[in-house]
Amino acid sequence: MSKNDDHAFWTAARKHLIRYGGSFDPAIIERAQGSYVYDADDRAILDFTSGQMSALVGHSHPRIVDTVQRQMAKVAHLFSGMLSRPVVELAERLAALAPGLDRVMLLSTGAESNEAAIRMAKLVTGRHEIVAFSKSWHGMTGAASSATYSAGRKGYGPAMVGSLTIPAPNAFRPRFRHADGSLDWKTELDDAFNLIDSQSTGSLAAFIAEPILSSGGMLELPLGYLTALKEKCRERGMLLILDEAQTGIGRTGTMFAFQRDGVTPDILTLSKTIGAGLPLAAIMTTAEIEDTAHDKGYLFYTTHVSDPLPAAVGLAVLDVVAEEALVERAVRLGNRLSDGLRQLQQRFDCIGDVRGRGLMLGVEIVNPGAAGAADHELGSRIAAEAFRRGLSMNIVKLPGMGGVFRIAPPLTISEDDIDLGLGIIAQSLEAVSVSGVAKTGIAAE
Numbered sequence: 142m143s144k145n146d147d148h149a150f151w152t153a154a155r156k157h158l159i160r161y162g163g164s165f166d167p168a169i170i171e172r173a174q175g176s177y178v179y180d181a182d183d184r185a186i187l188d189f190t191s192g193q194m195s196a197l198v199g200h201s202h203p204r205i206v207d208t209v210q211r212q213m214a215k216v217a218h219l220f221s222g223m224l225s226r227p228v229v230e231l232a233e234r235l236a237a238l239a240p241g242l243d244r245v246m247l248l249s250t251g252a253e254s255n256e257a258a259i260r261m262a263k264l265v266t267g268r269h270e271i272v273a274f275s276k277s278w279h280g281m282t283g284a285a286s287s288a289t290y291s292a293g294r295k296g297y298g299p300a301m302v303g304s305l306t307i308p309a310p311n312a313f314r315p316r317f318r319h320a321d322g323s324l325d326w327k328t329e330l331d332d333a334f335n336l337i338d339s340q341s342t343g344s345l346a347a348f349i350a351e352p353i354l355s356s357g358g359m360l361e362l363p364l365g366y367l368t369a370l371k372e373k374c375r376e377r378g379m380l381l382i383l384d385e386a387q388t389g390i391g392r393t394g395t396m397f398a399f400q401r402d403g404v405t406p407d408i409l410t411l412s413k414t415i416g417a418g419l420p421l422a423a424i425m426t427t428a429e430i431e432d433t434a435h436d437k438g439y440l441f442y443t444t445h446v447s448d449p450l451p452a453a454v455g456l457a458v459l460d461v462v463a464e465e466a467l468v469e470r471a472v473r474l475g476n477r478l479s480d481g482l483r484q485l486q487q488r489f490d491c492i493g494d495v496r497g498r499g500l501m502l503g504v505e506i507v508n509p510g511a512a513g514a515a516d517h518e519l520g521s522r523i524a525a526e527a528f529r530r531g532l533s534m535n536i537v538k539l540p541g542m543g544g545v546f547r548i549a550p551p552l553t554i555s556e557d558d559i560d561l562g563l564g565i566i567a568q569s570l571e572a573v574s575v576s577g578v579a580k581t582g583i584a585a586e
């Protein structure tokens with residue numbers, strides 16, 4: 142019998158855990174190393190989502206383990222008004238990576254960093270309306286969840302007053318098209334801001350955006366979009382907040398995703414990848430905005446702000462990213478992975494689209510028999526099959542879209558493991574293709 146079928150474990154889990162969303166994978170995870178997690182039978186499962194999109198340098202990287210042990214023994218947590226060397230050093234290092242964003246505050250989670258950013262934008266502008274994309278995810282706390290439109294809005298009462306949204310551009314399913322059928326995002330953006338202007342009470346404070354909407358189905362903002370969005374914000378006296386929880390620290394092939402576009406946001410939030418799996422987040426802004434906020438009495442005083450342990454981890458993450466040239470690696474291995482996925486798209490009708498950048502890719506699963514209509518159920522079957530075969534892939538299911546696999550392995554993943562993962566995806570597609578999704582061979586119809 143598999144040790145994963147531990148009756149007492151699952152009974153206790155059912156009895157005592159609050160279910161916070163989705164279902165639990167059918168395995169008990171005992172440990173993790175590099176690009177793999179290991180279940181109770183010590184079966185290696187290739188982790189194509191870096192934990193919760195966070196284990197940027199792989200699980201249990203020796204440098205991170207060593208840093209945690211050393212810093213824990215020195216000082217982990219302090220009175221929030223005390224400073225330590227790792228905090229100031231990390232602020233300095235981050236500021237050097239994002240010219241113009243000289244001021245940094247270190248926090249714990251992504252939602253928290255977005256709370257801090259939105260709070261700062263409101264105080265600095267003296268306004269309260271916050272605009273976000275209709276397929277966004279910025280976190281589960283008050284202001285962050287009010288700016289989250291991809292899930293979780295029903296049943297919790299009113300969102301923050303002044304929560305506004307515009308559609309996220311989707312090149313695979315365009316709402317506005319050029320004559321050749323391609324996405325006309327400029328017209329879409331103009332149209333969206335006309336609606337914002339109609340709805341606004343004259344109190345637009347900020348737009349908050351992910352450069353690649355991850356939970357929204359790996360929708361990449363087209364080149365030029367961020368520039369145009371920043372201009373829309375500037376025209377209205379709003380700030381642009383970029384949430385690089387998942388895209389930050391090299392995953393898309395530049396240190397920050399906004400650097401591809403040459404657009405610096407007014408406020409940048411980082412989480413997930415900067416702690417590589419430990420709870421570390423950051424908000425960064427310009428000296429001018431921070432000075433204004435401070436003059437107006439900006440308050441974001443939390444228990445774990447400026448804690449030395451996570452800051453030391455953040456420094457170790459930046460060291461590993463630099464020493465192992467992981468940003469360049471994200472480009473190289475990302476090309477290998479996307480080439481492999483595109484080859485699979487040639488073979489399997491149910492792969493509607495492959496998109497994304499660097500090692501942050503999306504694969505949209507559609508129903509080939511229904512003119513490419515969304516097919517969440519098929520995606521879920523492929524994911525379950527892959528898991529049985531030793532590959533963990535996250536799938537998002539959104540109204541109007543197919544199931545979208547979010548593929549973001551650690552940047553330290555080997556070429557062999559990329560190929561292994563592609564092989565398992567192919568086998569899983571073959572296995573479910575009995576019901577007719579393969580383009581080659583295996584019974585269609």
Ligand SMILES: Cc1ncc(COP(=O)(O)O)c(C=O)c1O
Nearest residue numbers: 250251252278279280351384386
């Ligand atoms: C883009 C983005 N921002 C913010 C968050 C929230 O981060 P956390 O769950 O650490 O609060 C997430 C989480 O998935 C995210 O993907």
